[in-house]
Amino acid sequence: MLNTRRALLPLCIGLLLAGAAHAWPxxxxxxxxxxxxxxxxxxxxxxxxxxxxxKFGGSFITDNKAGATGTIGAGLVARAPADGHTLLVSSLGPxxxxxxxxxKVPYDxxxxxxxxxxxxxxxxxxxVPANSxxxxxxxxxxxxxxxxxxxxxxxxxxxxxxxxxxxxxWLQTGTTGIxxxxxxxxxxxxxxxxxxxxxxxxxxxxxxxxxxxxxxRALSITSAKRSPLLPNVPSLQELGIKDxxxxxxxxxxxxxxxxxxxxxxxxxxxxxxxxDPQVKPKLLELGFEIVANTPEQFTAYQAAxxxxxxxxxxxxxxxxx
Numbered sequence: 001m002l003n004t005r006r007a008l009l010p011l012c013i014g015l016l017l018a019g020a021a022h023a024w025p026x027x028x029x030x031x032x033x034x035x036x037x038x039x040x041x042x043x044x045x046x047x048x049x050x051x052x053x054x055k056f057g058g059s060f061i062t063d064n065k066a067g068a069t070g071t072i073g074a075g076l077v078a079r080a081p082a083d084g085h086t087l088l089v090s091s092l093g094p095x096x097x098x099x100x101x102x103x104k105v106p107y108d109x110x111x112x113x114x115x116x117x118x119x120x121x122x123x124x125x126x127x128v129p130a131n132s133x134x135x136x137x138x139x140x141x142x143x144x145x146x147x148x149x150x151x152x153x154x155x156x157x158x159x160x161x162x163x164x165x166x167x168x169x170w171l172q173t174g175t176t177g178i179x180x181x182x183x184x185x186x187x188x189x190x191x192x193x194x195x196x197x198x199x200x201x202x203x204x205x206x207x208x209x210x211x212x213x214x215x216x217r218a219l220s221i222t223s224a225k226r227s228p229l230l231p232n233v234p235s236l237q238e239l240g241i242k243d244x245x246x247x248x249x250x251x252x253x254x255x256x257x258x259x260x261x262x263x264x265x266x267x268x269x270x271x272x273x274x275x276d277p278q279v280k281p282k283l284l285e286l287g288f289e290i291v292a293n294t295p296e297q298f299t300a301y302q303a304a305x306x307x308x309x310x311x312x313x314x315x316x317x318x319x320x321x
Contacts, residue, residue, distance in 0.1 A: 024084050024262050028059040031089050031252075034073025036066045040205055040288075044119050044250040045089040047283070051273035056265075062089075068102070069159070069320070070094035075106030078113060082257030084266065088113070092161065092249050096305040100313045101159040101320040109306060113253040115298040116267050119274055120288035121249040123223035124165045124201045125233065127216040129192060132199075137220045137239055140199070144175040152178045154197040156185040158320055164309065165201035165222055165246045167316045169236065172244045192216070203248050204229065204287040222246040229287055249291070251298060267295060 029052070031045045042064065049060040065073035074094040080086035088094075099109050107113075126137070134140045144151055155163035158181045170176055180197050182188045185206055191197050193215055201222065208229060210216040218233045224245050226235055236244045252270055254263070271292035273279060280290060293301070312318070 024259075024265075025056055025058045027085055028061050029056075029085050029087065031060060031062045031087050032073050032077050033062060033064045034066060034070035034088070034090050034094055035064065037064050040122075040203070040248070041089060041091045041250050043286075044288075047279060048089070048119070048252070048270060048273050051276060051279065052266075052269055055269045055272070068105075069098045069157075071098050071102065071105045071107070074098075074109075077253070078107035078255055080255050082114070082255040082259075084254065084258060084262040086255065087116075087266075088253045089119075090251065090253070092251075092305065093159075095251065095253070095302055097159055097161075097164070097309050097313075099306070100310045101318065110303065112256050114256050114258040114263060114295070115302055116252045116254060116263065116295055117270055118249050118251040118291040118293055118298050118301065119270065120283060121247040121291050122204050122287050122289065123221050123227065124162060124246055124248065125204050125207050125211075125221045125227075125230065126169075126199060126201050126219045127192070127207050127211065128199045128219060129195050130215050130217055131195070132217060134199075134219065135217070137234070137236075140219060141173060141175060144173075144177060149176045149178060152180050152198045154180045154182060154188045154192055154200040156188055157181050157183060159313070159318055161203065161246065161248045162188075162201045164312060164318070165244075167318065168244050168246065168312060169201070169241065171312070171316065172241050201246075208287055227287070247289075251302075263295060 031049055033042050033045045035041050045062045049062050053060040065076055070090055070093045074088055074090060077086055077088040095109055099105050128134050153166040163179060166179060188200055192200055204227065207216060211218050218230055220239060221227055221230060221233050221235050222245055223235055224237055226233065274290050274292050
């Protein structure tokens with residue numbers, strides 16, 4: 001009997017340790033947002049946190065760690081223990097753009113994260129003030145070709161999604177314009193409404209209220225097909241401008257080495273939260289498209305986007321602010 005007990009003891013200890021290893025979450029889970037409160041990424045994190053808490057129990061906390069175009073917060077997550085208690089909720093910038101703009105970032109975007117899912121995506125839309133003489137993309141392109149480097153395109157900063165969209169558009173159409181970078185989207189909207197700048201490839205979430213109010217005119221959208229929010233606005237692709245589809249997206253990642261069972265649980269819970277009947281309609285109304293793809297799909301997409309924006313940034317010689 002004694003020998004039997006001795007033989008069973010290591011097995012029991014092993015089972016107990018295995019159970020303890022998978023007792024997640026056993027402390028608060030932090031959703032790090034690498035930007036200030038109030039933006040689209042912050043909204044997605046604060047939408048997910050209570051739903052994840054409802055699913056798993058414990059505490060899910062949103063923590064804004066802004067700075068260096070999102071790379072400070074991303075670096076903090078990359079260096080955190082890979083135990084499922086620290087997650088990164090970020091837009092595409094730190095994942096696929098900032099590594100090509102900044103001389104040094106505190107992580108390797110291709111190696112330091114386990115990519116869980118792209119939560120949502122939203123296209124950009126080219127907008128002009130309501131009193132602009134440009135009524136269509138055909139008029140914009142005709143003006144640009146007749147007046148090189150005259151039409152201004154505002155963005156929220158060098159290397160931002162709206163800036164890169166303009167650069168991609170110019171490259172694909174053989175046109176030129178003047179890039180006017182601002183420190184954030186707020187000043188862009190102010191000067192666009194005031195007529196100090198001619199246009200902007202603004203994120204649809206930001207632009208929709210002013211479009212609906214009749215203060216901005218939408219000329220084209222960067223999605224593969226028309227948006228249900230703007231059914232009368234053609235896509236660039238529809239107009240024959242190829243390879244200019246651009247989406248701003250928000251996604252969830254963890255430090256590399258996340259246990260497989262936690263990854264599976266998190267992905268399923270995030271997808272369920274995004275498709276929750278109380279959540280999905282509100283996101284769609286804001287212009288977000290639900291993605292909720294698999295970790296494998298997100299990993300492949302991140303690598304493709306990483307290469308795409310690297311090529312554009314190098315080709316166009318784009319520099320950080």
